[in-house]
Amino acid sequence: DSGVTQTPKHLITATGQRVTLRCSPRSGDLSVYWYQQSLDQGLQFLIQYYNGEERAKGNILERFSAQQFPDLHSELNLSSLELGDSALYFCASSVRGEGLYNEQFFGPGTRLTVL
């Protein structure tokens, strides 16, 4: 158990819908990262937040957005869902968000299925 929690574990929804994935980082970690794991794209970095502020963006679609709240939990919002958004979405956290590299601890993931 990494200490990173993600809810829900599974999510099944229809095309065109909007969903919210939630992540609680390890106690004391200030930085949260979101990754998407799909069969065709593999594991890809989406976005990083550090202490409430966006720090880095990867291959995140405009239909996707995220935020980190004052209690440091983070939410990833996916809208106008398409079949191709079906994937496993991982959240990771680290103590810091800059400077020397920080080890990232991964949550168990949320499996999103878009029908």
Place this chain on the structure above:
Amino acid sequence: AQSVTQPDIHITVSEGASLELRCNYSYGATPYLFWYVQSPGQGLQLLLKYFSGDTLVQGIKGFEAEFKRSQSSFNLRKPSVHWSDAAEYFCAVGPTFQGAQKLVFGQGTRLTINP
């Protein structure tokens, strides 16, 4: 741009046999290197990491990896595999500079163990 290549998509070994999983990276400087394991339905667990120093690093579960700068490789090894090692293994590279702390992952190698 950073990239990671895992040449073997799927490897099958017999229980008790030795294992080597290959990883090659492309990066402008000495990167931070990681191996993660993903068991079915589970999140990513860090096996080991290389930041600097001794090029042979020991990890959990009896795994080790060797950093070879001249070959841009970071291969994972285990002298004797157990049935519980069946999983997917990911090599990843992280930055050594301030800024985006994202991990770049290889496509993964699925390991099957024959009894």
